[in-house]
Amino acid sequence: MAVKTETHEFKTEVKQLLNLIINSLYSNREIFLRELISNASDAIDKLRFQAQTEEGILGDDTEFKIKIERDAIKNTLTVEDNGIGMTYDEVLENIGTIAKSGTNGFIEAMEQLNKEATMTPELIGQFGVGFYSSFIVAEKVTLLTRAAGSDTAVRWESHGDGEFTITEAEKDRRGTVITMELKKKEEGEQDFTDEWTIRNIVKQHSDFVAYPIVMEVEKDIPIPEEEQIKDSDGKTIGETTRKVVEEETLNSKKAIWSKNKNDVTDKEYDEFYQHISHDWNPPLEKLHLKLEGTTEYTALLYIPSQAPFDLFNPEAKHGVHLYCKRVFIMGDCKELMPEYFRFVKGVVDAPDLNLNISREILQQDRLVRNIRRNLVKKLFDLLNGLEQETYEKFWEEFGAVLKVGVQTDFENKTKIADLLRYKTTKSDGKWRSLQEYVEAMQPDQKEIYYLTGENLSALINSPLLEQLKSKEVEVLLMTDPIDEWVTQALTEYDGKKLKSAEKGDLDLDKVDEDKKDKYETLFKHIRAKLEDTIKEVRPSTRLTGSVACLSGDTFDMSGYMEKILKSAGQPTPENKRVLELNMAHPVMEKVHAMFEADKDDARLNEYIHLLLDLAVIGEGGKVDDPSRFSKLVGDLMAGA
Numbered sequence: 171m172a173v174k175t176e177t178h179e180f181k182t183e184v185k186q187l188l189n190l191i192i193n194s195l196y197s198n199r200e201i202f203l204r205e206l207i208s209n210a211s212d213a214i215d216k217l218r219f220q221a222q223t224e225e226g227i228l229g230d231d232t233e234f235k236i237k238i239e240r241d242a243i244k245n246t247l248t249v250e251d252n253g254i255g256m257t258y259d260e261v262l263e264n265i266g267t268i269a270k271s272g273t274n275g276f277i278e279a280m281e282q283l284n285k286e287a288t289m290t291p292e293l294i295g296q297f298g299v300g301f302y303s304s305f306i307v308a309e310k311v312t313l314l315t316r317a318a319g320s321d322t323a324v325r326w327e328s329h330g331d332g333e334f335t336i337t338e339a340e341k342d343r344r345g346t347v348i349t350m351e352l353k354k355k356e357e358g359e360q361d362f363t364d365e366w367t368i369r370n371i372v373k374q375h376s377d378f379v380a381y382p383i384v385m386e387v388e389k390d391i392p393i394p395e396e397e398q399i400k401d402s403d404g405k406t407i408g409e410t411t412r413k414v415v416e417e418e419t420l421n422s423k424k425a426i427w428s429k430n431k432n433d434v435t436d437k438e439y440d441e442f443y444q445h446i447s448h449d450w451n452p453p454l455e456k457l458h459l460k461l462e463g464t465t466e467y468t469a470l471l472y473i474p475s476q477a478p479f480d481l482f483n484p485e486a487k488h489g490v491h492l493y494c495k496r497v498f499i500m501g502d503c504k505e506l507m508p509e510y511f512r513f514v515k516g517v518v519d520a521p522d523l524n525l526n527i528s529r530e531i532l533q534q535d536r537l538v539r540n541i542r543r544n545l546v547k548k549l550f551d552l553l554n555g556l557e558q559e560t561y562e563k564f565w566e567e568f569g570a571v572l573k574v575g576v577q578t579d580f581e582n583k584t585k586i587a588d589l590l591r592y593k594t595t596k597s598d599g600k601w602r603s604l605q606e607y608v609e610a611m612q613p614d615q616k617e618i619y620y621l622t623g624e625n626l627s628a629l630i631n632s633p634l635l636e637q638l639k640s641k642e643v644e645v646l647l648m649t650d651p652i653d654e655w656v657t658q659a660l661t662e663y664d665g666k667k668l669k670s671a672e673k674g675d676l677d678l679d680k681v682d683e684d685k686k687d688k689y690e691t692l693f694k695h696i697r698a699k700l701e702d703t704i705k706e707v708r709p710s711t712r713l714t715g716s717v718a719c720l721s722g723d724t725f726d727m728s729g730y731m732e733k734i735l736k737s738a739g740q741p742t743p744e745n746k747r748v749l750e751l752n753m754a755h756p757v758m759e760k761v762h763a764m765f766e767a768d769k770d771d772a773r774l775n776e777y778i779h780l781l782l783d784l785a786v787i788g789e790g791g792k793v794d795d796p797s798r799f800s801k802l803v804g805d806l807m808a809g810a
Contacts, residue, residue, distance in 0.1 A: 174258070175337040188302055188330055200360060202307055203238075203368070204375035205300030206249040206348055208497045210236040211379050213253025213346060217318055220254065227318050231343055238372075238385045238420075242363040245352045247307075252345040255317040258324045261336060265301065265313070265326055301348075305330035307362055308350035314339060315346040369420055375498040377445075378425035387418050425496045427470035427517050431458045443472045447489060447515045451475050454564055457516075457552050465540040471516035471549070477567040481513060489515035494523045505532040506542050510575030510586070511549060513568050518545070550585050562601055565591045573652045577659040587663055590656075592620075592646040595630060595639060602646075604663045612643055617669040618662075619676075620646035622653050622730045628790035633716035634671050637678050640714050645671055654731045671712070674724035679711045685753045692765045693751070699778050700749065710750035717755040718785040720747040729789060749785055757781075776802055 180188065214234045221227050231252055239248040256264060304311050309329060316323035323341035328334035341347075352362055360367050365387055372383050390411040399408030426434050426442050443453045453472040460468045471490070480486040487502040489512070496519065506518055522537060532538050556564065565572075575586040591601035596610075607618060619638060623629045629647040638645055648657070657668055669676075686709050693707040700707075704720075713719055720729060727745045735742045751758055761781070764774050780802050783793040793799045 173338050175335065177333060177335045178262070179333045185332055188305060199306050200362075200367075200371045200375070202303040203247075203249070203362075203371050204498060205303045207236055207372070207376045207379060207383060209300055210249060210251035210253060210346070211381055211497070213251050213255070214381055215253075217254040217344075220318070224319075229344075235382045235384050236379070237417075238368055238383065240363040240365070240368060240385070242361075245354075245363060246349055247352060247362050248347060248349045250345065250347040252343065255320070255344045255346055256315045256324065257317045257320060258322075258336070258338065260317065261313070261315060261324050261326050265334070302330075304348065304350050307352055309353050310351040312349045312351075313346065314341055314349070316341040316344050318344045320344075372420040377421045377498075378423065378493070378496045379421055380423060380425070380496060382419040382423065383421045384417050384419050386415050388413055388415050425519075427458065427468050427519055428496065434458070442470070443515065446491060446517065447472065447474065449474055449476070449478070449515075453515075454560065454567075455552060455556065457548055459548060461544060465537060465544065466522060467518055467520040467541050467544075469516065469518045469541075469545060469548075471514050471518075471545070473552075473564060474513060474515060474567070475563070477513065477571075481568075481571065486512070488512045491517050492523070493517055493519040495519065495521050499523065503532075505535075505538050506545065508542075508546060508575060508579055510572050510578065511546070513571055514549065546582065550582070550589075553589055562591070565589075565601060570650050570652055573650065573656050576656045583660065587660055592648060593626060594644050594646050595635060596644045599626075607644060607646065608664050608666060610644060611666070612641070615643060616666065618646065618666045619643060619669055619671050620648055620653075620657065621671040622648040622657070622728055624730065624733070624790060625649060632671075632790075633719040633785075633788040634712050634721065636714040636716060637676065637712045638671060641678055643678070651730075651734050654728065654734060670722075670728065672728055673722040673726055676711060681709050681711060682753065685709065689751075689753055689758070689762060692762050695765060695769060696749070696751075696778050696781070699775060700782055703746065703782065704749045705746035706748045708748055708750050709753050712750060713752040713755070716784075716788060717752050717757045718781045719750050719788055720785045721750050722747055729791070749782060751781065 214236075217227070218234070234252060237248075237250040239250070240246070241248075301313075311328055311330065313326040314323060315326075323339045324336060325339040326334060326336050355361055362368070365385070368385060376383060391414050393410055393412050398406045398410060401407050424438070424442070426438055439456055439458075440452050443456070444450060447453075452475060454475040455473045457469065457471040457473075478486070488504050488507055490503045490507050491501045492499040492503040492506060503518070504512075507514055518541060520537065520541060523535075553561065553564065569591060572586060572589060576583055576590075579586065587604060590604055592604075592607075593599060594602050594607065604618070611618075621629050621632060621634060623632070626647055626649055629635075629649065635645055648654075657670070661668060689709065693709075697704065697707045710719065710721075712721065722728060722745075726747075727743070729747065732742055732745050761774070761777055764771055764777070768774070776798075779795075780799065783795075783799045786793050
């Protein structure tokens with residue numbers, strides 16, 4: 171009987187796909203193995219489903235597995251499964267085209283049959299599309315397959331050059347074997363015949379596939395004592411171990427995110443967290459949820475207990491991995507998690523995603539956007555539900571990152587604002603929420619006051635806060651550089667405007683107009699002497715005990731922001747400050763008297779610069795001329 175053999179050209183769309191895959195689609199060559207394992211898992215799923223309604227289809231081959239074989243001498247790699255296999259016509263339909271490829275056609279057929287079954291098939295990917303990725307690494311691909319219940323097999327071969335041959339063949343059991351004759355390895359490329367290369371790829375991309383992924387590996391095992399060669403004294407003089415080849419399972423098969431949360435122990439949750447995060451500290455909190463309906467997905471997310479060392483590194487990767495029915499699609503999935511939640515680790519498994527989805531498509535995908543929106547909402551709920559002590563641990567590790575969302579996520583700005591915590595002039599070193607601040611506001615207080623700066627001690631003792639403290643007004647103390655951007659985006663909270671204690675009129679007290687008139691000429695004189703440094707001299711409504719401070723107009727850049735930009739090497743516009751002077755301070759009386767007596771007195775000029783230096787030091791800054799400052803203070807002390 172003649173063996174049926176045919177040569178076919180790929181359909182136009184397949185040629186285009188092959189060219190795209192080989193040259194540009196997959197940035198990581200190792201992805202091909204993930205795709206082939208995924209298809210093998212898919213084939214076993216289909217067989218398990220069919221076995222529910224077709225008795226005896228499994229025969230005596232009931233131990234499902236996916237086997238990888240490597241041959242460094244022949245430079246080949248083989249992936250074999252004992253799944254449902256394919257007939258001659260199915261190979262033509264599935265491998266020759268894209269639109270009618272395996273899984274979609276299978277699901278439609280099952281819907282048409284409308285048969286009741288005891289289980290739902292967990293189908294992974296679209297057979298035929300991922301299969302072509304083998305040509306990334308292979309000069310030639312041979313597929314040998316035998317359908318369950320069939321007596322004949324089919325061999326498919328191609329060099330990926332536009333055509334393929336298909337012929338009837340022999341195979342002793344059902345399933346599919348894909349053999350790749352690998353391209354010559356270039357310097358620096360992975361060796362896909364190397365045991366540890368295969369182990370690492372399976373661990374990263376297919377660790378949670380439901381079926382064992384096995385490979386024969388060489389091991390050293392102890393030689394039994396009675397078989398060892400010994401000398402006359404009974405001492406072993408030969409080998410104590412021998413090399414054997416054993417089949418080893420490479421994947422853990424523990425996709426704990428797909429289990430009911432009640433069936434997962436705390437130890438399993440912690441072990442899985444360590445596996446995906448490489449963080450040996452236990453997580454602070456976890457979120458395990460399954461959403462069913464229009465948008466279906468399973469998620470297992472973790473909040474670490476400690477911030478990683480590269481948290482603020484722009485190159486640092488996000489911690490969420492994207493899966494499709496236990497098959498790894500990509501890590502560092504920024505599309506699933508906003509920048510301000512980049513510290514979140516975990517897995518999202520979306521069964522309706524295409525295995526071959528690209529980042530560009532992910533950004534536009536409605537399903538992905540829905541998942542992201544839901545996950546963000548659930549994370550907000552989780553954080554809001556934490557006990558105070560636990561939340562404060564979270565805040566101290568990740569608060570600075572969370573604040574990024576105030577400026578970048580307009581939709582959730584209010585929710586993020588609810589999570590903000592600050593120490594204040596009244597909190598005694600403890601964290602306070604904005605809601606707590608608002609609830610404790612003075613009866614006639616209309617605004618939320620804040621002050622930004624480098625450290626808490628400098629802020630809490632700042633002369634800028636003297637009048638606010640005297641009137642029992644609480645002030646938020648902001649010491650993160652990001653707070654400067656937070657206050658630009660969060661202009662109000664709970665109907666109360668945020669106001670800088672450093673800028674604009676605080677409207678806390680009125681200026682003594684008689685004194686203002688008295689000091690007007692002196693203030694003009696001081697401004698003229700310091701015009702290179704300051705833009706205005708004004709009587710202060712902020713100060714009660716100090717003689718001088720630096721402030722700004724409402725829309726000016728704060729002194730801290732100027733310092734941040736300069737330290738980062740950023741160009742800064744000219745930002746002259748306002749010198750505020752306390753007209754009720756005894757020093758100002760003496761300076762005024764000196765000015766009235768002789769405005770050209772050399773000592774007057776020195777005292778004017780000393781006033782400026784005191785204002786700079788009061789906000790934690792550095793004076794321009796420390797030696798002059800030291801000499802003036804020394805002279806004053808000697809004179810006293």
